[in-house]
Amino acid sequence: MRNKEFSVFIKLFILGLMLFFVYMIIPYLDVFAYAIAFSYMALPIYKFLRKFFSSSVSSFLAIALFIVPLILIFIYSISVLIKLILSLDINYYINLLLKYNINLEYLSKLLPEYFKYINTYLSSLISSIPEKILYLSDLALKLIMVVFCTYYFLKDGEKIKDVILKITPTEYEYKVEILLKYLHEIYKSLFISCLFLSVIIGFLAFIIYYLFSIPYPELLAVLTAIFAFLPIIGAWIIYLPASLYIALANPIKGLFFLILCIVFLNIIPDYILRPHIVSTDIHPILVVIAFLIAPLTLGLAGFAIGPLIVGFLNAFYLAKYRDKKI
Numbered sequence: 001m002r003n004k005e006f007s008v009f010i011k012l013f014i015l016g017l018m019l020f021f022v023y024m025i026i027p028y029l030d031v032f033a034y035a036i037a038f039s040y041m042a043l044p045i046y047k048f049l050r051k052f053f054s055s056s057v058s059s060f061l062a063i064a065l066f067i068v069p070l071i072l073i074f075i076y077s078i079s080v081l082i083k084l085i086l087s088l089d090i091n092y093y094i095n096l097l098l099k100y101n102i103n104l105e106y107l108s109k110l111l112p113e114y115f116k117y118i119n120t121y122l123s124s125l126i127s128s129i130p131e132k133i134l135y136l137s138d139l140a141l142k143l144i145m146v147v148f149c150t151y152y153f154l155k156d157g158e159k160i161k162d163v164i165l166k167i168t169p170t171e172y173e174y175k176v177e178i179l180l181k182y183l184h185e186i187y188k189s190l191f192i193s194c195l196f197l198s199v200i201i202g203f204l205a206f207i208i209y210y211l212f213s214i215p216y217p218e219l220l221a222v223l224t225a226i227f228a229f230l231p232i233i234g235a236w237i238i239y240l241p242a243s244l245y246i247a248l249a250n251p252i253k254g255l256f257f258l259i260l261c262i263v264f265l266n267i268i269p270d271y272i273l274r275p276h277i278v279s280t281d282i283h284p285i286l287v288v289i290a291f292l293i294a295p296l297t298l299g300l301a302g303f304a305i306g307p308l309i310v311g312f313l314n315a316f317y318l319a320k321y322r323d324k325k326i
Helices: 002-041 043-049 055-086 090-099 104-127 129-155 157-166 170-211 217-228 236-249 251-277 284-322
Strands: none
Touching: 002 043, 002 055, 002 129, 002 170, 002 284, 043 055, 043 170, 055 129, 055 217, 129 157, 157 170, 170 217, 170 236, 170 251, 170 284, 217 236, 217 251, 236 251
């Protein structure tokens, strides 16, 4: 009886530890989700480097080659924003107000109210500084954890798979291995293929923007690639305002620019490249749920958590009901 009681006690103790472990990591689910997403995005680079270096060095270099461009893009975007602010011609806007007979005397009466609002806003901003510092420190810690976890997901990805199979009961081992295989292919399609397609769209966008002398073609091309990654929103959210900008000076040129963008940034990527790059096992509605509805529901974390959940459910459906392999 004692042995049985002791066995029950050990099982309950382990179960309690596991529940406490889950409780600890729940606030950081977005960290692990982003780490998995980034590890898949960096996987092609890692596999190429693995031919020449060890797994540790390859993981480090893959992360560096993936993160450094993002940092440079961020710095460049900030510099462009500062440059735009400094280049604003105040006299031009005053003359514009005068041109359209805006009542400057009426506007001057509104200034005290405006400054009162600014004062209230600055006061609330200053009072919330400690809270914002805590938020930024937590965000910085999460970013470090994402990089750390991404490194080990790349380095020990195969080992993680082996551990899962070892703790799986023998009678379910084959089914779990099949499910993991489907899951791997779905995640590759969601993260690698869609990212690769967005990079192609960004490259084509840069060529078009540069040929039409659009201001800051590099920055707009990067934004086009980012929005092209998101379903429904798409690249048009960038090139449509750009076409209107050109049409104000030359309507024919603006129309030609719009047609080129529709053909090379929508039709060719969606109807010619996408079927060959992105797996047809993923229904477009699932992509919308993963990359649009999930972020709207879960916030920024949804960009990573959404694809992971949708990908798992889709992989389970394919393996269990469509192909009947598990």
